[in-house]
Amino acid sequence: MKAFNAMTYEGPFKAALPCGVRDLFLEDAARLSKLMATWRQLFESWAYTEIIPPTYEHYDVLMAGSDADFERRIFRVLDREGNILALRPDITTQVARIVGTKLYDLPLPLRFYYINNVFRFEEPQAGRQREFYQAGLELIGASGPEADAEAIAVAIEALQRVGLQGFQINLGQMGFFRAIVAELNLSPAQVGELKGTIDRKDEVGLRKSLQEWGISGRYATALSELPHLCGGEEVLARAANLAPNAAARQAIENLGQIYNLLSAQGLAEYLVIDLGEARGMDYYTGVTIEGFSPGLGFSICNGGRYDELIGLYGRPLPAVGFGIGVERVLLALEEQGEQKVNLAPDLLVAAEAASAGRATLQHLRQRGLRVEVDVMARDEAGLLEYARVRGIAQAIVAGDGERALLATAESQRWVSWEELEKVLHD
Numbered sequence: 420m421k422a423f424n425a426m427t428y429e430g431p432f433k434a435a436l437p438c439g440v441r442d443l444f445l446e447d448a449a450r451l452s453k454l455m456a457t458w459r460q461l462f463e464s465w466a467y468t469e470i471i472p473p474t475y476e477h478y479d480v481l482m483a484g485s486d487a488d489f490e491r492r493i494f495r496v497l498d499r500e501g502n503i504l505a506l507r508p509d510i511t512t513q514v515a516r517i518v519g520t521k522l523y524d525l526p527l528p529l530r531f532y533y534i535n536n537v538f539r540f541e542e543p544q545a546g547r548q549r550e551f552y553q554a555g556l557e558l559i560g561a562s563g564p565e566a567d568a569e570a571i572a573v574a575i576e577a578l579q580r581v582g583l584q585g586f587q588i589n590l591g592q593m594g595f596f597r598a599i600v601a602e603l604n605l606s607p608a609q610v611g612e613l614k615g616t617i618d619r620k621d622e623v624g625l626r627k628s629l630q631e632w633g634i635s636g637r638y639a640t641a642l643s644e645l646p647h648l649c650g651g652e653e654v655l656a657r658a659a660n661l662a663p664n665a666a667a668r669q670a671i672e673n674l675g676q677i678y679n680l681l682s683a684q685g686l687a688e689y690l691v692i693d694l695g696e697a698r699g700m701d702y703y704t705g706v707t708i709e710g711f712s713p714g715l716g717f718s719i720c721n722g723g724r725y726d727e728l729i730g731l732y733g734r735p736l737p738a739v740g741f742g743i744g745v746e747r748v749l750l751a752l753e754e755q756g757e758q759k760v761n762l763a764p765d766l767l768v769a770a771e772a773a774s775a776g777r778a779t780l781q782h783l784r785q786r787g788l789r790v791e792v793d794v795m796a797r798d799e800a801g802l803l804e805y806a807r808v809r810g811i812a813q814a815i816v817a818g819d820g821e822r823a824l825l826a827t828a829e830s831q832r833w834v835s836w837e838e839l840e841k842v843l844h845d
Contacts, residue, residue, distance in 0.1 A: 439541060439549025449760040451552065454745055455534050457580050458554045462532035465573055467556050470531040472513035478503040481512055483702075483731045492539040494549075506538035511702075511740055512728065514557045519732030527560030527736070534745075547717070548746060555722065555742035559729065562737035564673055567706045567724060568680035574708060574720055574741045575689050583712060583748060584755055586719070588689050589649075590678065591696035591707035593723065594670030599641050599663060603634060613642065614697040620646040637663035648694035652678060652687075658694055670705070677706055702728040708741050712751035719747040763810035764791040766843065769802055772818030779836040788843065803828075813843065 436442065443451055459469075478495055482505075494506040507513060510533045518529060534554045541547040556573060558566050571588060578586050596617075600610055609632060616625040625646070629639045641661040648654050648661075655675045662668040674692070681690060696709055703723040710720030722741025729736045765788040766780075773780060773792040780790050791811070793802060799816045803826060806814045817824040822835050825842065834842055 437549075441548065445762060446760050449762055450749055451745060453760060454581055454748065455552075455554065458577055458743070459532075459534060461573070461577055461580055462556055465530070465556075465569075467530040467532040470514060470517065470533055470557075471535070472507065472510065472517060472533075474536075475504050475506050476513065476516075478505040480516060481505045481507060481509070483512055483515070483728065489701075492541065494538050494540060507535075508537055508539045510535055510537065510553055510555065510742065511557060511725065514559075514740075515725075515729045515738070516732045518559055518736065518738075519729045519734060523734040523736070528566070529559040530556065531559070532556040551747075552745035553742040554745055555740060557738055557740035559738040560736050561739075562726065564676035564680060566737075567677045567739050568684075570722065570739045570741055571677070571681060571706075571708055572684060572686060574710065574722065574743070575686055577743060578710065578720070578748070581748060581752065582757065583751055585713045586689065586751070587691050587711055588720070589691045589693040589696055589709045589711065590674065591693050591709070591723075592670050592674040592705065593697070593703040593707050594673065594705045595658065595662070595667050595694055596645070596697055597704065598666035598670055599638055601666070602664065603632075603638060605632065617642070617645045617695055617697045620695065622646060637661075641667070645697070646695040648692070650692060652682075652692065654692040654694065674706060706739070710743070712748075712754070714754035715747065715751055717747065719744050719751055761810070763812075764789040765811075765813070766790045767802060767806050767809075767811045767814040768792050769799075769814075769816050769818070770794065770796070772815045772823055775818050775820050776815070776823055776836045776839070779839055783840060783843065786840075799826075802826075815839075 475496070478493070481493070482490060489508070493508050496504050496506070498504055514531055514533070522529060532555065534552065536550055536552050538550050541549055554577070556570065558570050571590070575588060596614070600613065605613070609628075612628060613625070616628060622643070625643060629635075629642060634642070641663050644661055648658050655671055655678065658671045659668055662671060678687070678690065678692070681687060693709070696707060702725040704726045705724030707723035708721060709718045712719050720741055720743045722739070724737070724739040726737040727735070729738060766783070768776070768780060768790060770793050783790050793805075797805060802814055802816050807828065812827060814826050815823045816826045816831070822833050823839060825832055825834050825839070
């Protein structure tokens with residue numbers, strides 16, 4: 420058999436990418452990296468440490484706490500042993516597995532953040548790639564409203580840090596919905612149908628379902644009103660009056676405590692109470708978070724409290740967290756006219772001059788300046804033209820062991836290597 424040779428292979432070459440993925444380079448890659456660096460610094464400033472789970476795991480492990488709709492969006496593969504594996508569709512379940520099986524005996528609370536790619540089968544449209552990045556955090560081991568408020572406050576600060584304007588965070592309470600349906604003896608399919616009609620604000624479908632299933636009285640009234648329970652702090656009082664049992668009232672009281680904690684931090688302007696938000700992962704048990712930005716028809720941030728998920732893998736622990744869609748935030752920033760990232764180096768240096776001033780140039784790089792050395796043997800005219808095309812404001816076109824000839828589009832002057840750093844700073 421003739422050996423395969425990639426250099427002489429004459430078969431068809433497919434340069435097109437599969438649907439739902441894309442190449443990132445130049446400005447797009449720089450913008451993505453800039454957001455990630457900003458959020459990494461933010462999360463660590465709140466004492467969260469990074470967690471890096473694997474890209475794929477056993478399918479059954481990743482499906483814990485997920486519903487049928489989410490299951491249909493999973494990329495599955497078979498390994499050589501016949502095991503069904505899946506590309507991670509969500510980081511939270513992976514963190515839950517790691518904590519439940521490996522970190523259950525550490526002092527609480529645990530604070531983790533992640534910035535990773537995830538994979539979901541999505542129909543092609545703006546803001547919905549099949550491979551995309553999530554940045555988020557998980558606060559594990561604390562069950563009080565203070566923990567929920569911290570996660571939401573960090574989510575708000577994350578969007579503030581990157582300059583996003585006009586965004587809002589919708590706060591729901593899955594505990595309110597769960598407390599209502601817990602006493603109705605509904606099947607999982609019926610609960611899923613209820614969630615769908617409430618989320619779609621389908622009042623006709625909701626009334627029809629309630630009638631068919633014989634749900635009446637305070638339970639029917641509370642469920643019928645859920646799509647309308649959206650607004651400011653006043654929604655909490657309305658919901659408390661509608662609560663048909665003690666568990667539902669307790670859920671609203673919890674949401675009110677969270678709202679008050681955030682309001683005390685001056686964050687109420689970003690918050691909307693939305694108890695008609697019933698979609699999302701099945702593992703949410705309490706407050707839910709969904710962020711929106713003007714001009715986009717989809718959420719940019721999702722999360723909430725999930726007190727039962729970690730127990731599926733080991734020791735039960737309460738937890739709350741959120742994930743931000745990185746590319747979605749980039750789209751939102753484009754909508755508001757974000758300025759482009761400048762990829763131009765701070766300084767261009769001729770090769771011979773770079774050799775003479777190596778120590779100084781290395782110090783400039785350590786300070787964070789971007790210094791590019793010419794490796795194309797350009798003469799002075801060529802260097803200046805290249806600098807003009809690339810948008811490089813300053814270039815060293817010549818130099819020796821003591822000084823450098825610093826050039827701009829308007830002038831040239833000799834400076835000592837010791838003076839160069841101050842000149843560039845000025």
